[in-house]
Amino acid sequence: MAETTVTHINPTAQRPEGWQGIAADWASDQRAFKNVSWGKAMMWIFLLSDTFIFGCFLLSYMTARMSTRVPWPNPSEVFALNIGGAEIPLILIAIMTFVLISSSGTMAMAVNFGYRHDRRKTAILMLLTAALGATFVGMQAFEWTKLITEGVRPWGNPWGAAQFGSTFFMITGFHGTHVTIGVIFLIITARKVWRGDYDTARKGFFTSRKGNYESVEIMGLYWHFVDLVWVFIFAFFYLW
Amino acid sequence: MVDVTPGSVGPIPPAEVAEMELYHPHSWWTKYVFSQDAKVIAIQYSCTALAIGLVALVLSWLMRLQLGFPGTFDFITPEAYYQFITMHGMIMVIYLLTALFLGGFGNYLIPLMVGARDMVFPYVNMLSYWIYLLAVLLLVAGFFAPGGPTGAGWTLYPPQAIMAGTPGGEDWGIIVMLSSLILFIIGFTMGGLNYVVTVLQGRTRGMTLMRMPLTVWGIFTATVMALLAFPALFVACVMMLLDRVLGTSFFMPAIVEMGEQLQHSGGSPILFQHLFWFFGHPEVYIVALPAFGIVSDLISTHARKNIFGYRMMVWAIVGIGALSFVVWAHHMYVSGMHPYFGFFFATTTLIIAIPTAIKVYNWVLTLWRGDIHLTIPMLFALGFIVTFVNGGLTGLFLGNVVVDVPLSDTMFVVAHFHMVMGVAPIMVIFGAIYHWYPKVTGRMLNHAMGMFHFWVTFVGAYLIFFPMHYLGLMGVPRRYNELSDMGLIGESAHHLNAFISIMAFIVGFAQLVFLFNLIWSIRHGKEAGGNPWRATTLEWQTAHTPPTHGNFGKELPIVYRWAYDYSVPGAKEDFIPQNEPGSFGPSREPA
Numbered sequence: 095m096a097e098t099t100v101t102h103i104n105p106t107a108q109r110p111e112g113w114q115g116i117a118a119d120w121a122s123d124q125r126a127f128k129n130v131s132w133g134k135a136m137m138w139i140f141l142l143s144d145t146f147i148f149g150c151f152l153l154s155y156m157t158a159r160m161s162t163r164v165p166w167p168n169p170s171e172v173f174a175l176n177i178g179g180a181e182i183p184l185i186l187i188a189i190m191t192f193v194l195i196s197s198s199g200t201m202a203m204a205v206n207f208g209y210r211h212d213r214r215k216t217a218i219l220m221l222l223t224a225a226l227g228a229t230f231v232g233m234q235a236f237e238w239t240k241l242i243t244e245g246v247r248p249w250g251n252p253w254g255a256a257q258f259g260s261t262f263f264m265i266t267g268f269h270g271t272h273v274t275i276g277v278i279f280l281i282i283t284a285r286k287v288w289r290g291d292y293d294t295a296r297k298g299f300f301t302s303r304k305g306n307y308e309s310v311e312i313m314g315l316y317w318h319f320v321d322l323v324w325v326f327i328f329a330f331f332y333l334w
Numbered sequence: 335m336v337d338v339t340p341g342s343v344g345p346i347p348p349a350e351v352a353e354m355e356l357y358h359p360h361s362w363w364t365k366y367v368f369s370q371d372a373k374v375i376a377i378q379y380s381c382t383a384l385a386i387g388l389v390a391l392v393l394s395w396l397m398r399l400q401l402g403f404p405g406t407f408d409f410i411t412p413e414a415y416y417q418f419i420t421m422h423g424m425i426m427v428i429y430l431l432t433a434l435f436l437g438g439f440g441n442y443l444i445p446l447m448v449g450a451r452d453m454v455f456p457y458v459n460m461l462s463y464w465i466y467l468l469a470v471l472l473l474v475a476g477f478f479a480p481g482g483p484t485g486a487g488w489t490l491y492p493p494q495a496i497m498a499g500t501p502g503g504e505d506w507g508i509i510v511m512l513s514s515l516i517l518f519i520i521g522f523t524m525g526g527l528n529y530v531v532t533v534l535q536g537r538t539r540g541m542t543l544m545r546m547p548l549t550v551w552g553i554f555t556a557t558v559m560a561l562l563a564f565p566a567l568f569v570a571c572v573m574m575l576l577d578r579v580l581g582t583s584f585f586m587p588a589i590v591e592m593g594e595q596l597q598h599s600g601g602s603p604i605l606f607q608h609l610f611w612f613f614g615h616p617e618v619y620i621v622a623l624p625a626f627g628i629v630s631d632l633i634s635t636h637a638r639k640n641i642f643g644y645r646m647m648v649w650a651i652v653g654i655g656a657l658s659f660v661v662w663a664h665h666m667y668v669s670g671m672h673p674y675f676g677f678f679f680a681t682t683t684l685i686i687a688i689p690t691a692i693k694v695y696n697w698v699l700t701l702w703r704g705d706i707h708l709t710i711p712m713l714f715a716l717g718f719i720v721t722f723v724n725g726g727l728t729g730l731f732l733g734n735v736v737v738d739v740p741l742s743d744t745m746f747v748v749a750h751f752h753m754v755m756g757v758a759p760i761m762v763i764f765g766a767i768y769h770w771y772p773k774v775t776g777r778m779l780n781h782a783m784g785m786f787h788f789w790v791t792f793v794g795a796y797l798i799f800f801p802m803h804y805l806g807l808m809g810v811p812r813r814y815n816e817l818s819d820m821g822l823i824g825e826s827a828h829h830l831n832a833f834i835s836i837m838a839f840i841v842g843f844a845q846l847v848f849l850f851n852l853i854w855s856i857r858h859g860k861e862a863g864g865n866p867w868r869a870t871t872l873e874w875q876t877a878h879t880p881p882t883h884g885n886f887g888k889e890l891p892i893v894y895r896w897a898y899d900y901s902v903p904g905a906k907e908d909f910i911p912q913n914e915p916g917s918f919g920p921s922r923e924p925a
Contacts, residue, residue, distance in 0.1 A: 125534070132455065146565035147563075158605075249580060302457075
């Protein structure tokens with residue numbers, strides 16, 4: 095966003111002390127967050143709301159897992175791959191996590207190049223991020239296929255509590271949907287960057303609103319959030 | 335530029351959106367149908383909410399027909415009765431009250447009152463309405479689905495909600511209901527983000543948070559709460575949908591039905607209750623806080639006096655909002671929870687009464703020695719205070735575990751929540767419509783019809799819901815479609831039920847008069863002028879009535895004072911608009 099300008103400061107004004115000062119700052123003129131644009135504020139608040147959704151999903155899963163009277167399948171065994179005759183626990187998840195976390199790195203670089211108006215590098219890095227995200231979803235599809243062929247269903251599985259399959263498919267499915275939506279929007283934003291929409295102030299097709307390179311950062315906020323959620327799913331579902 | 339804040343002016347950000355050209359309507363369709371103007375969206379929201387609310391009103395008549403005169407109407411089978419009760423509750427709480435307060439009043443008033451041209455992201459705001467409309471249509475589709483709508487009760491408790499014995503449980507009813515709720519939440523989130531960011535980031539010069547009218551504070555806090563509470567309902571809906579469609583067992587324990595073991599096992603119905611009420615209790619305040627805010631402004635304006643204890647009012651709103659997230663399990667005392675949990679939730683429930691009581695005292699103190707004009711908005715505001723205190727006090731009864739356990743699932747509970755979150759917020763909605771209708775249409779609502787509407791509604795609502803407390807104390811259970819053979823219920827309960835039913839029809843009829851007034855006055859109402867109530871807030875200071883696209887003319891207003899400068903000694907008029915510069919003697923604005 096454009097620079098903010100200080101037009102008027104009253105030198106005699108008394109700033110209140112302590113908590114009153116904090117409240118006064120938050121409540122001050124026009125904006126609660128002084129250097130945050132509308133779009134960015136909106137994304138942050140959306141992510142807060144989305145946190146509650148994932149929080150409820152994970153808490154429900156934990157409730158199911160802690161209160162179950164039948165054995166819970168052992169994640170180390172269920173999520174092991176047989177590579178070269180050896181059972182390697184959690185190897186696929188390790189790779190998936192590595193891929194997704196790496197995509198956060200490329201996303202951060204894209205944001206940086208975006209603010210330098212380096213269209214080529216920004217677009218390439220965003221597409222790379224999208225590719226890593228798509229790889230993640232692809233590996234998740236592979237994992238789902240593997241579990242389904244082994245007999246895991248949302249309503250039951252061969253090893254124990256039925257809630258294992260239901261929570262697994264629901265939570266990874268919901269997260270995978272988030273990643274997929276992210277990939278789609280990454281590609282859309284990358285195209286806009288590539289075409290130079292943000293330099294020519296071209297209006298959005300649906301919103302008829304002019305964009306700017308901050309869109310890359312807002313996209314990045316969402317992407318990092320999806321990665322962060324994955325860390326929690328990874329910890330609570332696979333490592334528990 | 336003039337120094338407009340009490341302290342100093344900080345950095346001034348540049349205009350985020352280069353004036354209004356970007357979403358200016360270019361055709362009839364984009365002006366009136368697919369409009370991105372928050373005011374048009376607000377009217378669309380309000381009309382849709384009132385239309386579906388009318389359906390819920392008719393459903394309540396059908397229920398009262400059965401309760402008042404059991405056995406007289408053959409078409410009201412026990413199944414149909416459950417369907418009516420479920421749809422009535424769901425529509426009233428979510429599709430009418432939530433949508434009307436936040437989608438309707440929020441959209442219309444937030445940009446105007448904080449001095450913004452529009453919501454921060456009008457396109458998303460428009461999508462919000464269309465998804466809401468889709469949710470409403472889907473809900474209505476439930477009536478035409480095979481097996482009819484769900485009859486699980488508005489709380490949709492599993493396991494019965496998705497089992498064969500409940501209407502719609504094994505048919506389409508529950509699926510349609512859950513899908514509609516999921517859509518509603520998605521649509522609401524789109525609008526809610528707009529309301530919150532507009533208040534936080536889109537205010538005009540001089541409009542500090544502590545100068546905002548309490549209406550905006552109420553709607554803002556309620557929206558923040560909704561954004562944090564609806565996720566729990568969303569998750570509960572998704573999980574129950576999976577239970578019903580895919581046969582998972584999130585909420586379904588092992589069940590033997592008609593001698594046959596069902597497929598489910600190991601799920602927790604209590605988990606659903608927790609998720610539902612983690613949404614459900616904040617929902618009470620999502621409806622109540624906008625009402626609190628609006629009623630504060632109505633009382634101040636129509637008593638020509640500044641609101642008493644503005645700062646305290648703001649902190650009470652915020653405090654109630656925060657506390658309402660830690661009281662949810664008081665809806666679940668009979669679910670068999672640990673006594674310590676009951677103790678905790680009873681304590682928090684009683685604590686939340688403190689900020690609420692502060693608000694009531696402040697309203698009353700605002701009236702004290704005020705120049706009270708008994709206009710129709712004022713009458714409704716007074717009616718709100720009475721019904722709200724009444725419903726709030728019975729809430730203290732039900733918040734205590736030992737009192738709640740015998741009263742739970744009786745008509746006492748029905749009386750309590752209808753009084754506190756049915757009648758009271760509806761009173762505010764009516765008051766607000768009478769108050770802002772002149773701004774929306776340029777004409778006043780008819781006064782005689784308004785008087786009739788108020789008195790019949792207020793007295794009638796009391797005659798409906800006050801006797802219900804006694805029914806509850808007599809042990810009349812809720813959700814029973816008839817009492818005929820219950821020995822423990824005395825004969826008098828039947829007479830009382832018949833009386834309540836007749837009152838319900840009369841009050842319902844008064845609402846039709848109100849709807850007629852709404853339509854009739856568009857053409858035949860008295861010309862209102864720009865500021866008929868001589869109010870201070872920015873929406874009354876617009877150059878045009880109704881305000882044009884972009885709300886304010888070429889220049890956004892600059893705010894020099896709080897919203898409550900009424901009857902300031904030394905001022906020419908008994909009100910000073912917020913955008914009026916200069917000093918007029920002792921304002922009571924908190925420094």
